[in-house]
Amino acid sequence: MKDVIIYTDGACSGNPGPGGWGAVLRYGSHEKEISGGDEKTTNQRMELQAAISALELLKxxxxxxxxxxxxxxxxxxxxxxxxxxxxxxxxxxxKEPVVNRDLWERLLELDRKHDIEWVKVKGHADDELNNRCDQLARDAVPR
Structure with a gap:
């Protein structure tokens, strides 16, 4: 299996409100940045969408x-x-319906396909790739 490093982040202006997500993928010497946004969403949905979009790129x-x-x-x-x-x-x-079930189900499918190690990083710290994802996400928020 190929070893891939992915960083993701989501952002929202208001919660709910317009939001964006960003991701950086690294494989060997290759790097790809992706991002997207939604007019009305939540920060949590954008966090999940960033991971989904990055993982879906893997062939x-x-x-x-x-x-x-x-x-x-x-x-x-x-x-x-x-x-x-x-x-x-x-x-x-x-005893309430799980929020964002649609995205969780997609993520679970991707988690079964790939061997994923989920790593928590400190936000807004000195992690260069996390900071880059934050910028991508904020730039993708619809204005």
Whole structure:
């Protein structure tokens, strides 16, 4: 399997409001930046969309180290929140429907396809690629 490094971030102006996402993918000496936005969304949806969009670019199963400053995203995989969600019919611990189920289901498919290590990074710190993703995400917010 190819080793790929991915950094992702999401941004929102208001929550909900217009939002953007950004990602940087690295494979060997190759690097690709991607971004996108939505007129009415939430920060959490943009965090998830960044990861989905980056992983969907991979043409074959890869070994991925995916970095995000989103505890929502990383903890869901590290603590396997989705196991309980699925067991309970996509209902959370508060007996409410899981928010962003559509995106979680897409991410779970991608997680099964790739060997992903989910890495939490500190946001707005000295991590060059995380800062670049933050800029990509903010620049992608529809004005």
């Amino acid at each position: 074959e199963p890869c070994k991925v180290k995916l970095h995000s400053d989103s505890a929502y995203l990383v903890n869901a995989f590290k603590q396997r929140w989705f196991d309980k969600w699925q067991k309970n019919g996509w209902v959370n611990s508060k």
